[in-house]
Amino acid sequence: MIIPNSSFEVLENTKPDDVSLPAFMVSTTRGFLPRAEPIVTLPSDFDAIENLLQEMPVRTLSGKPGLLASGQLGDFVDTQLPDLSEQVNKHKDNLPLMNALYRDYSFLASAYLLEPCHMRFIKGEPYGLGRSFLPAQLSRPIARCAELCGFKPFMEYAGSYALFNYRLQEPSKGLDYSNLRLIRAFEHGLDPTSSEAGFVLVHVEMVKNSGPLVAGTMSCLTALANPDISSPGAQRIAFNDGLRTILGAMTTVNRVMETMWAKSKPQSYTSFRTFIFGITSQSMFPDGVVYEGINDGKPLSFRGESGANDSMIPLMDNLLQVQMPDTPLTEILRDFRQYRPSNHRTFLVEVKQCSEGLGLKDYALAIDKENGAMTEEEKESIRETRRLWLGILNQVRDFRWRHWCFAREYILKQTSHPTATGGSPIVTWLPNQLQAVMEEMTEIYNSVGGRTGPMALGDGSQDIMDLVDRQRQTLRKEVDKYCQERGVGAN
Numbered sequence: 001m002i003i004p005n006s007s008f009e010v011l012e013n014t015k016p017d018d019v020s021l022p023a024f025m026v027s028t029t030r031g032f033l034p035r036a037e038p039i040v041t042l043p044s045d046f047d048a049i050e051n052l053l054q055e056m057p058v059r060t061l062s063g064k065p066g067l068l069a070s071g072q073l074g075d076f077v078d079t080q081l082p083d084l085s086e087q088v089n090k091h092k093d094n095l096p097l098m099n100a101l102y103r104d105y106s107f108l109a110s111a112y113l114l115e116p117c118h119m120r121f122i123k124g125e126p127y128g129l130g131r132s133f134l135p136a137q138l139s140r141p142i143a144r145c146a147e148l149c150g151f152k153p154f155m156e157y158a159g160s161y162a163l164f165n166y167r168l169q170e171p172s173k174g175l176d177y178s179n180l181r182l183i184r185a186f187e188h189g190l191d192p193t194s195s196e197a198g199f200v201l202v203h204v205e206m207v208k209n210s211g212p213l214v215a216g217t218m219s220c221l222t223a224l225a226n227p228d229i230s231s232p233g234a235q236r237i238a239f240n241d242g243l244r245t246i247l248g249a250m251t252t253v254n255r256v257m258e259t260m261w262a263k264s265k266p267q268s269y270t271s272f273r274t275f276i277f278g279i280t281s282q283s284m285f286p287d288g289v290v291y292e293g294i295n296d297g298k299p300l301s302f303r304g305e306s307g308a309n310d311s312m313i314p315l316m317d318n319l320l321q322v323q324m325p326d327t328p329l330t331e332i333l334r335d336f337r338q339y340r341p342s343n344h345r346t347f348l349v350e351v352k353q354c355s356e357g358l359g360l361k362d363y364a365l366a367i368d369k370e371n372g373a374m375t376e377e378e379k380e381s382i383r384e385t386r387r388l389w390l391g392i393l394n395q396v397r398d399f400r401w402r403h404w405c406f407a408r409e410y411i412l413k414q415t416s417h418p419t420a421t422g423g424s425p426i427v428t429w430l431p432n433q434l435q436a437v438m439e440e441m442t443e444i445y446n447s448v449g450g451r452t453g454p455m456a457l458g459d460g461s462q463d464i465m466d467l468v469d470r471q472r473q474t475l476r477k478e479v480d481k482y483c484q485e486r487g488v489g490a491n
């Protein structure tokens with residue numbers, strides 16, 4: 001299936017056995033999950049890595065303390081870990097395996113760099129500085145795997161920590177939450193009931209529902225681009241069907257997101273998150289990190305793993321052409337969009353271009369059409385598009401509002417560290433996008449005359465907009481309060 005006016009292929013069959021394709025591509029079935037379940041077991045060439053990763057977590061699978069419990073990982077890497085770059089090259093044609101190695105080396109690199117910060121954190125001290133030098137036995141393999149897979153040579157959300165880090169306890173039971181386990185962990189994550197496991201696995205469980213988001217997006221774009229659709233009425237019906245599919249999927253995604261509160265406890269988040277910080281815009285790495293043998297010895301810096309690199313919300317932003325304010329915070333949003341599998345990145349860009357090129361938003365809102373003569377049936381069909389459009393935006397708002405609640409409970413109430421794992425300012429960044437979505441909804445609702453008059457959208461939409469009015473005010477007050485308490489500017 002090709003995105004109209006482009007050559008980008010969205011897979012309908014994920015070709016799980018084809019190792020010449022990257023692990024991450026976009027499909028209508030698995031959405032943004034990898035084409036096949038992540039590789040768990042490495043070839044024996046990498047036994048040294050496998051053994052070290054099993055010994056690494058604060059609590060190992062057997063329940064015994066691992067190397068990170070006593071700050072011994074760094075010494076082990078420095079004195080005992082061999083450089084396996086040649087072995088990496090030997091397997092370079094197997095891209096899913098390269099992805100698994102990228103995941104594993106990025107776990108080791110983050111643990112190595114952030115171990116000193118963790119040791120201070122558990123003593124109740126400030127993070128201080130991380131290690132600023134990554135030795136060749138880590139820097140060379142991670143750089144090579146990242147290059148082959150199209151990632152940055154540092155832990156990412158999709159390719160490493162979250163979406164390539166689950167396994168099925170019993171393969172026949174499939175992707176059911178209770179059947180998911182982590183492959184790698186920093187803290188207590190090998191225990192499926194731990195907060196670290198819950199944090200990661202709720203992400204996976206949400207993204208499991210992204211297939212219909214992609215399928216609905218393709219239906220909307222093709223409905224508009226397809227000259228074969230017999231009549232304008234049929235075109236709008238097809239378009240509305242696509243929107244309905246998206247709305248259903250986003251509603252499920254949000255329902256799953258709500259389970260985070262129970263699966264991962266707010267009080268536990270700050271202890272495992274030490275290991276997922278980035279090496280840019282963080283006090284622990286004021287000058288980035290030197291990767292031995294890479295970049296002529298000049299330091300590198302990368303954002304940390306963050307759900308901000310997930311592709312579901314950016315897909316909605318791009319398809320619906322959500323307007324973001326022209327602020328330095330929005331620049332960070334754009335920068336985040338670099339940190340994802342290259343196929344996802346291209347997909348998002350193509351969807352944005354296609355949506356804009358086809359005038360998708362103008363078609364959906366159909367404001368000009370109101371001047372022409374329309375049957376009642378045509379009018380109702382347009383009202384339905386507007387309700388669905390607003391309904392999807394409302395799901396994006398719901399996602400971002402819950403996020404603000406997460407940031408408040410898991411971060412702001414637990415720590416004074418000013419930046420999130422991805423390096424964004426914790427008080428102001430999430431509200432930048434949340435306010436933008438709510439403003440967009442208000443503008444659209446007003447411009448289509450949604451509240452009263454012949455094209456009013458009814459009680460359901462009115463309830464949504466009443467909630468939006470209340471949340472806009474609440475958010476403003478909360479952000480002002482935290483800005484004042486922490487002495488930070490609004491953007």
Ligand code: HEM
Nearest residue numbers: 202203306307308310313406407410420421422423424433
């Ligand atoms: C305890 C749960 C969570 C916490 C504390 C949390 C925290 C954060 C923070 C602090 C950011 C700001 C970016 C940065 O890291 O610098 C962020 C962004 C983001 N996170 Fe999460 N997150 C959580 C769960 C999730 C889940 C389950 C998803 C699902 C995919 C997700 C998706 C996102 C997205 C899409 C953004 C960008 C928001 C936007 O565009 O406005 N997060 N998260």
